[in-house]
Amino acid sequence: WRVGIAVIAKENYPLYIRSVASQSELKFHYTVHTSLDVVEEKISAVGKSLGDQRELYLGLLYPTEDYKVYGYVTNSKVKFVIVVDSSNTSLRDNEIRSMFRKLHNSFTDVMCNPFHNPGDPIQSKAFDGIVSGMMVQTG
């Protein structure tokens, strides 16, 4: 049961945050914010990264008792963060990877739109649709 998906820009401000649970949205934002530290740490560790897609996927950033946070960073230092419920043990790593791939693809679609300025919040319906689909998918 997905909790939320966030897209964070290079300068570490959110481009897109969307979560399922409306009441714990603040907590979700907080989680994403704290996960940025871990992401940064992982990015700096991978010094020789040449953009291999496997290295874009950061994997499980940290698990807590409530949820697990997965990270993914693009070549342009845009970060995707997925937060999932810990109770959902059926989610495999491959699935998370595929989700990130889909996110990345949709994100590049948005970027390709000449009317979208990089750095603006993402306001694409197609992107919204994909995210919604993903949030529902593993429900």
Added chain:
Amino acid sequence: MEQESGAASAGTFIPLNEREHGFYSGLHALCQADSSGTGTLSSCKVATLFKASQLPPETLHKVTEVCGAKRLGYFGVTQFYVALKLLAAAQSGLPIRLDSVTTNLPLPRFVGLQIEPELQYSTIPPGADVQGAPCGSGPGSSSWTPADRGGTFRPLETNTEKKEAWSPPRSPCASPPRSPVIYHSYPYNQQRNGLDAQTTYESKHSSRPTAQLEQHSSPSNYGTKPTMEHSAIAQASSVERLDQQAVVYHCNEDPWRITGEQLEYYTNQFKSLQPDLGALILGAVAKHFFTKSKLPIPELSHIWELSDVDRDGALTFSEFCTAFHLIVARKNGYPLPESLPVSLQPGLTQQEEHIPDTPESIEPLIVFEDEESRPSKLDQSIVELQSGSTTKTQDKTEESSQQDTASVRAGPAPETLTLRLPAFPQRPEPPQDLDTQWRTKTRPRSYSSTSIEDAMKKAEEPPTPPPRPQKTHSRASSLDLNKLFQQGAPGLKSGWLLHPPALPPRPSTSQVSQTQQIKVQQPNFADFTHFREEEESPEKPDEQRLCSRFGPSTEDLTNPYKQEAPAGSHSQAPQKPARRKYHPETPNPDAVPPAAVQFPPPNKLTQRLLSKQKREIQMAIRKNKETNAVLTRLNSELQQQLKVAHQERVTLESQLDLVRPLAST
């Protein structure tokens, strides 16, 4: 208001239901004279209205008479209403009398298009009426059949078409055209609801149309209005003259279909941005262009998302048409669809894009014409299309990614052109196929490489290089070994390095050594043969050859060997060159005379010089290859030996280090 008897009765006793009242008031407003304030109606406008009712003239006269206008000489409100009622009665077949007015009648039907200045349309009305019935598609409006409506009441025969003229290219994209020419037929039923929705975005046009209404309700044209909402009148928004009559064909089309004239307009605009119709318009260019339409950026962004189906950040011609059309529709008040309408999907627009392509390439033109004349070919091409749709999409993606010219499109042109000619039901299928293929195709990205495919391709590319390093590995290892022996064997390094390129000069060296003998060439080759014969024996002769070639360098070679390998375990290898070290000096002449001795038969062959030379060249090549093989084998073996030697050296050095501190202390 004066009230004749008839009029009075008409005025007071005619029950007008709400619907009729609204309708009539609308018509009344329509027929209002310019200077009206008195409630009298312009007779000519009324006349046109009556004509639009498609009743015979004598009926109309009767109606006029009965309603009292004739007496009055003008149409007042009551007369007008009575007249309308009478018209309705007449249309339903009732006699024109005041009595019939009182009954509950359906609304009078008025045929005629809306306020188009074109005279051509006056001829259309009867036809349009008929056509208007089956066509009822518009955004959000369901298909309309007269049968559905005929029972309860007769709605207007649709013809509240929503038409907006298309301003021809006025200036190079100075301002986007006002509106496309779109016909709409709305079922009356839904007009009320639909119009409520439309009023919101039609309201902005209302100012213009009312003025134009007066202007355009010329005798020859007449348009019926839906009821109630004055904003419904606003449907005649932004009426501008059309240049072409292509609009006529589209009275029953939905707004998302691009008309021929629109297509031409789009083509011109495309050309103004990008002369080559087969090429792409880049995103930035398109953005600049579409921003001029003054639509809000989020909407433009959404339009882009809808139209850029291959998602490459650039617009092909069909995508451009789609985008343009959406913009135009949006400017005319159509809400943007969530997904691309069927008629705008790339499969369809591709057909149209080939229309402008045809002038540019002869082949599609021919095909196009041929297709029309050879329907039998369609079946084949349809089959091809079904099977080749993947190739076509691949072609499309290649085109989009490579910016091919129209000539490339000519290839899939025959396939796509068949889309038009077969029955329409087939048409949704290929576009849907294309659509799914577009969607499932993982991003033919030409301008970015973040997709899985690209990553996989990149991953695939590296595997091919690995074999190459393997080949070079042998050299690299020799270089490594050179580094290993660098301290003591610069000559070795040079010797090894000299090794491969020096093969061809080998005969020359031997030639040099045989300066005396002029019959040298063959002996040169002969040396190889000699060498080959020697090959069969173990590598010694190879090394001999090596050493013989490198005379002094081999001495260096052998010396380090000797020095660094005091232990005789691997002395065989160094000894071989060492042994031969002396040989090069002496046995060379010895080797040469036997070579010379062995070749009196070739000497005989010298008479047939040319063929012999050719053969020998080939033999030399073969021998070179064989020597290469042998030498590589030798190389590897020597390397192994070198490794062993190195290891021993390392152990010895470590022992030495162990011993040395003790010695120093």
